[in-house]
Amino acid sequence: MNKGLCLDIERCTGCKMCELACSMKHHNEYNPKKSRIRVHTFYEQAYSVPVVCYQCDDAWCEKICPSGAIVLNVEKEKGVKMLQVLDDKCVGCKMCMLACPFGNISFYEDGKANKCDLCGGDPECVRFCARGALKFKDIEDGVAQKSKSTAAKILAATQK
Amino acid sequence: MWFLSVGKILFVDLTNGIISKEPLAPYNELFFGGKGINTKIMYDKVGPEVKPFDPDNVIAFGTGPLTGTPLPGSGKMDVSTKSPETNILGSAAMGGFFGPELKFAGYDHLVITGKANKPVYLYIENDYVEIRDGINVWGKDTLTAQEIIRDELNDPEVQIVTIGPAAEKLVVFSTVHHALSNTASRTGIGAVMGSKNLKAVAVRGTKGIKIAEPEKFLAISQKINYDIRQTPQHKEWSELGVTKLIDYYYNADYGPVNNAQSYVWDKNWPCSTLCIKYSYQRYGCFNCPIHCMECYNVEGVGVGVMSCQPYLEITSRIGNHDYKAGMGLMMHCQRLGIENITAMALTSMLMEMRQRGLITDKDTDGIPMEWGNIDSVIKLMYKIANREGIGNILADGMVPAAKAIGRGAEYYAHHTKGLPHYALNQHSFVGQGLGTAIAPRGDYVRTSPDLECCSGLVGHMGEDEQGEKENRAYYDEKITQVAGSIKGTIPTEYEGKAKMVAYAADHNNACDQTSVCKWLTPFFDMPIDINIQAEALTYGFGKEVITEDILTASRRLETLVRAYNCREGITRRDDNLPERYFKEEIPSGIYKGFKQDRAKFEQTLDEYYTLRGWDLKTGVPTRETLEKFGLQDVADDLEKRARNHLIRLT
Numbered sequence: 001m002n003k004g005l006c007l008d009i010e011r012c013t014g015c016k017m018c019e020l021a022c023s024m025k026h027h028n029e030y031n032p033k034k035s036r037i038r039v040h041t042f043y044e045q046a047y048s049v050p051v052v053c054y055q056c057d058d059a060w061c062e063k064i065c066p067s068g069a070i071v072l073n074v075e076k077e078k079g080v081k082m083l084q085v086l087d088d089k090c091v092g093c094k095m096c097m098l099a100c101p102f103g104n105i106s107f108y109e110d111g112k113a114n115k116c117d118l119c120g121g122d123p124e125c126v127r128f129c130a131r132g133a134l135k136f137k138d139i140e141d142g143v144a145q146k147s148k149s150t151a152a153k154i155l156a157a158t159q160k
Numbered sequence: 161m162w163f164l165s166v167g168k169i170l171f172v173d174l175t176n177g178i179i180s181k182e183p184l185a186p187y188n189e190l191f192f193g194g195k196g197i198n199t200k201i202m203y204d205k206v207g208p209e210v211k212p213f214d215p216d217n218v219i220a221f222g223t224g225p226l227t228g229t230p231l232p233g234s235g236k237m238d239v240s241t242k243s244p245e246t247n248i249l250g251s252a253a254m255g256g257f258f259g260p261e262l263k264f265a266g267y268d269h270l271v272i273t274g275k276a277n278k279p280v281y282l283y284i285e286n287d288y289v290e291i292r293d294g295i296n297v298w299g300k301d302t303l304t305a306q307e308i309i310r311d312e313l314n315d316p317e318v319q320i321v322t323i324g325p326a327a328e329k330l331v332v333f334s335t336v337h338h339a340l341s342n343t344a345s346r347t348g349i350g351a352v353m354g355s356k357n358l359k360a361v362a363v364r365g366t367k368g369i370k371i372a373e374p375e376k377f378l379a380i381s382q383k384i385n386y387d388i389r390q391t392p393q394h395k396e397w398s399e400l401g402v403t404k405l406i407d408y409y410y411n412a413d414y415g416p417v418n419n420a421q422s423y424v425w426d427k428n429w430p431c432s433t434l435c436i437k438y439s440y441q442r443y444g445c446f447n448c449p450i451h452c453m454e455c456y457n458v459e460g461v462g463v464g465v466m467s468c469q470p471y472l473e474i475t476s477r478i479g480n481h482d483y484k485a486g487m488g489l490m491m492h493c494q495r496l497g498i499e500n501i502t503a504m505a506l507t508s509m510l511m512e513m514r515q516r517g518l519i520t521d522k523d524t525d526g527i528p529m530e531w532g533n534i535d536s537v538i539k540l541m542y543k544i545a546n547r548e549g550i551g552n553i554l555a556d557g558m559v560p561a562a563k564a565i566g567r568g569a570e571y572y573a574h575h576t577k578g579l580p581h582y583a584l585n586q587h588s589f590v591g592q593g594l595g596t597a598i599a600p601r602g603d604y605v606r607t608s609p610d611l612e613c614c615s616g617l618v619g620h621m622g623e624d625e626q627g628e629k630e631n632r633a634y635y636d637e638k639i640t641q642v643a644g645s646i647k648g649t650i651p652t653e654y655e656g657k658a659k660m661v662a663y664a665a666d667h668n669n670a671c672d673q674t675s676v677c678k679w680l681t682p683f684f685d686m687p688i689d690i691n692i693q694a695e696a697l698t699y700g701f702g703k704e705v706i707t708e709d710i711l712t713a714s715r716r717l718e719t720l721v722r723a724y725n726c727r728e729g730i731t732r733r734d735d736n737l738p739e740r741y742f743k744e745e746i747p748s749g750i751y752k753g754f755k756q757d758r759a760k761f762e763q764t765l766d767e768y769y770t771l772r773g774w775d776l777k778t779g780v781p782t783r784e785t786l787e788k789f790g791l792q793d794v795a796d797d798l799e800k801r802a803r804n805h806l807i808r809l810t
Contacts, residue, residue, distance in 0.1 A: 013448075015447055016257070024374075031264065041340065043306065044463060046463045
């Protein structure tokens, strides 16, 4: 089992409740700018896309951190792999922010790297998402379904 | 120490380029925020001597204490000004993300005065405020302008309100547009921005909002979040918006057809089916679990978002059965920044006059104003936006346009105080009629006795026998409680309607101040009622707020807006409905044969004025009422004007 944050852009409405929930959980204030998950709305297409740390298996941020403050924490029973920032080791050099190609690490006044760690295995944002655009589930789930949809399209095309 | 509210008003004087930050106190002693404080600012700064397009007119963007917080529906704000469409107080509620961002930047209200000497836009980033050159965005449509500003500021997360080309030409019913499809749409606030050469306001805020008791506030926010999602209506509102409700409206003869000549439209009009067929995504405002808007991709026009009232405006009002074409029309209106209801009211007026042979195609610049001819309507919209030909006449609003067109146009121009009516039945739903007649801005968006509408829908919502019985019992009980009479359940009965209108207005004025979207209140069968608002405010402020405080502030607001309008010259005579509703019997359908009764209507006005403490002859708030609400300065002001024969108090 390998659980991760699954982001469904077909269901995201851009409401930013996830940003509020995240900032409250980790920074004790309602301030979407301090959220670790960010939602971008594209007006031309009327779609909203949430972006958050992908918990890379071979992470740039973990490799580049000079003080070993970013560690991969695996909880086998929960089926979760999280890249966590150890605040007491983080010196605020921002190398991780520069290294992450996705823009998923940020810094605020407290000087520590701000990145998603799946809330230790029970993500707050998922609890607030009203439309189920954010789900915490087996990563493989979505893939099997997508694969089957593709199969159905192939079948439909050959049967025409 | 400020909690919930930030405690600051940002004043911008565009004439002299002066920017100042003033405390929110003492405004917040009378009102919670939002429309309440906006109205007081308007009363203090914009009197009858100031015309809507004068530099001295003010535009007030006002958030409330709950804006930007985790309590669902916290994206709303109020925008107020002196309306160029009605020449009285104009105001509109706007959702989206601008309100929260303004608060995160550190301001509860943004108040704009003066006039820039060339096109500009305002840029606010926390404490930094700049009036920037707007030449690159002037003339652009409402979506393109936002894109250009985001690029110019190199900030994809900046939140922007903008006007479209129509407002630049001072079309008196042009909108203030934000994000994809959030607008401060009615009463022509966009035109006031245009008159100030102000194309847009861009805000970026990175500060947080302070809460006195965060755990309790979060707990109630989370609980409401879950409660909303558990309600049976949630599934419908969140996946279909109001489209299913509109199906019921048409079943119940609640939707006017062809400029309110009748109320019988296609039975089983498939608004919700078409929504499912054509819309591909949902769109919503900040922190909202209902995301009430539908996203459409219309061939030849592009992507757009629609919700709520426009579904009736672009279809039955103008005799259009082609849903998709209607949506395309709506998107043109949105990009131009033209407010849809007035635009369709003017359109249907012309269409009916053409139907009756009162005007010909020559009078409309060769554009055939046939029922349901969407191509013609779109052409007309561009004429209005550019103020060309017939468009130039219509751009001045319904009252001047009807006068200019003549030939009896006034009879087909359905408005109150200059603001055209919603395409909803105010003919045989007499409570809706009363709500419109006394409405502060001219339409009943905040004064509609929704209970009467709900009662009229019972039996038309596709319920089975048992369901219908339960609905009937529920509304019978609820309405008898509010109206003091079971007759309140009957749309054509006048008894009890004044109480129902006051009840609705009090609850809507509450959320207009505290800043909760009405979709999340009992108005839409949702749980954020004034008790929950009081509880949330108590935890947020760290000092007790009881339901009575909110009701008092609501009633105070209704009286202050009334005082403002009376100062402008509004009297009982203006609390009126189109002659058609009193003269013509409805020709067909459920309410066949009904027409409004003038004497009974006047009596409901008496009842409403009595409930409010306003003079029965003039409709002006009495000194006693004003002082009861702590508005002595307003009472003194009105009395002074009466002494100078500018207005009459009794």
